[in-house]
Amino acid sequence: MTRIGREELAQRIASDIPEGAYVNLGIGAPTLVANYLPSDLEVILHTENGLLGMGSAPAPGLIDPDLINAGKQPVTALAGAAYFHHADSFGMMRGGHLDICVLGAFQVSATGDLANWSTGAPGAIPAVGGAMDLAIGAKAVYVMTDLLTKAGESKLVAECTYPLTGVGCVSRVYTDHAVFDVTGGGFQVRELFGGTTVDELEQLTGLSLQLRIES
Template identity: 80%
Template sequence: MTTRISREQLAARIAADIPEGSFVNLGIGAPTLVADHLPAGREIILHTENGLLGMGPAPEADRIDPDLINAGKQPVTALPGAAYFHHADSFAMMRGGHLDVCVLGAFQVSQDGDLANWSTGVPGAIPAVGGAMDLAIGAKSVYVMTDLLAKDGSSKLVAACTYPLTGVGCVARVYTDHAVFDVEGGRFLVREVFGDNTVETLAELTGLDLGVTEAATTPASEGT
């Protein structure tokens, strides 16, 4: 029984939803994979918070430029017409509402759209929020890319976050390895399911009362 898709497949699924002409920031970690799956011919301009607009996909191993990296210190490419600028200018773009979409990872997302993605409170964990808070409140649409379940089997979709918040009521959609969820009206709405998942099995995994978005085009639309 297949209930999950790979991160590469999930990255491709997210890339397909990013509209033509969008200015987009991809968060550190799994979201950076989206850059390698953007549809050919669609103009999508990628922004990195360390000062690059016009980022391209990851380079081939023999074409790596050690001076050209993203915010996660991964080697990247620059497309024709790319621009470089000061770190402060980059954050002004983020805070000023100039990004159409950002894709972030998460530890938890609440059914009210609250995001917790920078700390679990574990000693030795990441010491600061970095640019995630600026992206969460500054981007016009915030998408989350994450596994549905944490390593201990608990759901990352929750009624209320228990980890320190990155942003309040900021998440519009959550892309997981089991399904895609919209966040509307204080509830997660199933938009698309992967593999053999159903609204009922997803409700069991998350422990939440799930709805179905009107835009659902999968068997999930036959649920509640």
């Protein structure tokens, strides 16, 4: 069985993003995807705090506190960028104007439910931010995650046990072992990394999985 690293996974996701796409990369690991978008392709990154055409981090002396991303890190604006207020920004999502959004996850269910905002642990301070809007706010919602938790439990599940972020919203899951499409019939294995087999994935996830047949 083969696993790929987080950077390699980010690179794999980036290779599926076509020129001209409007893309929102969630906070955390998904932001790595930006580093692997080919510089000769124009992909427009959206950040929900009001910018289309987000560029990379600035040099240290050129940090602009007014120009930040959703993770509140300093960024730059590309030529052709546009600023807008929060209601317009979330209207872009909700209105289906973004092509792809890449998010992290605690769990994804076989019907595409996403849990990524709260573990429901007692005493935790709830904070949802834009997670629920992003989950339902792009034509394609990709999840980037390890297949297993640190405790070895599958993040792909028959039904989420953590509080839901969105219902039936995930279209594809990129994990360190394989790529899965969410279909009407559950998870379908789209791509296996290295020597990983469907049997091994079924053992790890406890789910019945289909292998996508190239037509």
